Amino acid sequence: MRALTALSERSVPTVSSEELAAAAGVNSAKLRKDFSYLGSYGTRGVGYDVEYLVYQISRELGLTQDWPVVIVGIGNLGAALANYGGFASRGFRVAALIDADPAMAGKPVAGMPVQHTDELEKIIEENGVSIGVIATPAGAAQQVSERLIAAGVTSILNFAPTVLQVPEGVDVRKVDLSIELQILAFHEQRKAGDAEAAAAAAASVLPPRAADGPTRKGPDGDVPAVMPA
Amino acid sequence: MRALTALSERSVPTVSSEELAAAAGVNSAKLRKDFSYLGSYGTRGVGYDVEYLVYQISRELGLTQDWPVVIVGIGNLGAALANYGGFASRGFRVAALIDADPAMAGKPVAGMPVQHTDELEKIIEENGVSIGVIATPAGAAQQVSERLIAAGVTSILNFAPTVLQVPEGVDVRKVDLSIELQILAFHEQRKAGDAEAAAAAAASVLPPRAADGPTRKGPDGDVPAVMPA
DNA sequence: ATTTGTGAACAATTTCACAGCG
DNA sequence: CGCTGTGAAATTGTTCACAAAT
Numbered sequence: 191m192r193a194l195t196a197l198s199e200r201s202v203p204t205v206s207s208e209e210l211a212a213a214a215g216v217n218s219a220k221l222r223k224d225f226s227y228l229g230s231y232g233t234r235g236v237g238y239d240v241e242y243l244v245y246q247i248s249r250e251l252g253l254t255q256d257w258p259v260v261i262v263g264i265g266n267l268g269a270a271l272a273n274y275g276g277f278a279s280r281g282f283r284v285a286a287l288i289d290a291d292p293a294m295a296g297k298p299v300a301g302m303p304v305q306h307t308d309e310l311e312k313i314i315e316e317n318g319v320s321i322g323v324i325a326t327p328a329g330a331a332q333q334v335s336e337r338l339i340a341a342g343v344t345s346i347l348n349f350a351p352t353v354l355q356v357p358e359g360v361d362v363r364k365v366d367l368s369i370e371l372q373i374l375a376f377h378e379q380r381k382a383g384d385a386e387a388a389a390a391a392a393a394s395v396l397p398p399r400a401a402d403g404p405t406r407k408g409p410d411g412d413v414p415a416v417m418p419a
Numbered sequence: 420m421r422a423l424t425a426l427s428e429r430s431v432p433t434v435s436s437e438e439l440a441a442a443a444g445v446n447s448a449k450l451r452k453d454f455s456y457l458g459s460y461g462t463r464g465v466g467y468d469v470e471y472l473v474y475q476i477s478r479e480l481g482l483t484q485d486w487p488v489v490i491v492g493i494g495n496l497g498a499a500l501a502n503y504g505g506f507a508s509r510g511f512r513v514a515a516l517i518d519a520d521p522a523m524a525g526k527p528v529a530g531m532p533v534q535h536t537d538e539l540e541k542i543i544e545e546n547g548v549s550i551g552v553i554a555t556p557a558g559a560a561q562q563v564s565e566r567l568i569a570a571g572v573t574s575i576l577n578f579a580p581t582v583l584q585v586p587e588g589v590d591v592r593k594v595d596l597s598i599e600l601q602i603l604a605f606h607e608q609r610k611a612g613d614a615e616a617a618a619a620a621a622a623s624v625l626p627p628r629a630a631d632g633p634t635r636k637g638p639d640g641d642v643p644a645v646m647p648a
Numbered sequence: 649a650t651t652t653g654t655g656a657a658c659a660a661t662t663t664c665a666c667a668g669c670g
Numbered sequence: 671c672g673c674t675g676t677g678a679a680a681t682t683g684t685t686c687a688c689a690a691a692t
Contacts, residue, residue, distance in 0.1 A: 451675065464673050
């Protein structure tokens with residue numbers, strides 16, 4: 191969509207799967223196959239009509255309608271999310287900011303007064319909110335999710351570092367900022383390790399590990415296997 | 420790891436793949452297979468030693484060392500990241516906060532003075548930073564990434580809504596907050612659509628779509644296919 | 649002359665199911 | 671007997687390659 195929107199802004203009328211794939215950094219066959227699930231919107235020998243494709247994808251992805259969301263937990267992250275311009279421009283309207291701290295109540299954040307958790311159910315029902323964002327500390331997240339769900343929310347974006355237990359039919363997506371960094375650090379470590387492997391093996395004067403475990407039995411000998419990222 | 424840490428805090432000595440899988444919400448066979456890539460750390464008939472497993476996984480994931488990181492772009496999101504406690508507790512040390520706005524220079528954010536972009540190269544070299552976080556507007560992200568990479572950064576966590584073009588050997592992970600919400604909205608729409616499908620079909624008085632395209636030819640008739648999330 | 653749309657081939661990942669160990 | 675470790679099977683996802691369409 192981002193690549194398409196860029197083309198649209200440059201008034202490019204049509205694009206081939208090959209061009210679009212290059213712009214988006216994906217395989218052209220995959221792109222065509224994905225589009226084919228939406229229907230046959232391309233023209234053979236020509237490509238895809240940019241505007242029409244934007245419209246069809248927007249519609250299919252639900253970008254043509256407005257989604258009211260609530261943000262629960264107005265700490266640093268919650269406030270950053272409230273101020274984040276990317277939401278409004280993509281059809282998300284922040285219906286309310288909710289925090290459990292009574293001292294926060296009434297304080298303006300992103301030009302909107304923070305409301306107390308007591309109001310949670312009322313806010314959700316009055317605004318027909320079906321998507322909630324949880325930016326509370328880990329300890330509060332499960333309870334907040336239960337209240338959100340009881341009040342009618344069926345999709346949750348969870349920034350708290352906990353696995354939420356939710357009933358069937360409720361979607362949860364988790365964003366864990368630390369894990370993203372950890373994944374990078376993991377690969378970073380491997381880059382360094384590969385370079386040092388020979389040297390370390392040759393000059394090993396390190397003591398064996400304290401809690402001595404069984405020797406590695408995996409198929410790759412001593413080389414640690416790659417875990418999926 | 421989170422599930423394991425919780426067990427460790429409760430001083431649970433051993434855990435079976437079945438129990439741990441239930442706690443983490445995954446399949447027990449997958450968990451065993453994943454662990455087997457690290458080596459054979461379990462005991463048949465008993466399970467895994469929690470402490471030993473925590474240690475082995477930490478080591479393998481690179482959690483035993485400290486990673487200095489820089490955050491570039493100290494807007495709302497950058498400030499939230501700077502204040503985010505989760506980084507420090509997982510071995511990430513914020514070495515510097517960098518912003519292009521001269522007015523920001525010297526201002527304290529998260530108890531640390533913001534430094535100007537001019538200092539970027541110096542900071543990275545002096546601190547041996549190999550991981551950079553980009554929280555700038557989309558327009559600045561590519562240029563920032565190039566400077567980071569030229570100065571020695573080889574892993575980037577990108578919050579800007581752009582696909583970064585980076586040379587071989589540099590890892591990029593992208594976090595796009597809007598896309599997370601869009602994915603939820605997509606499923607939300609489908610939930611609603613499924614319920615309304617029958618009614619809509621029966622009582623369709625809507626005009627045909629304005630820009631009329633070819634009729635859907637996909638194998639599923641008129642039912643939109645599920646796109647991978 | 650191009651480029652789509654898509655079966656079929658291929659590749660990766662997940663799960664099953666059970667031999668074998670403690 | 672319970673539980674790991676892991677081949678084999680099942681499933682899911684991606685890419686190839688080409689007939690069909692314009």
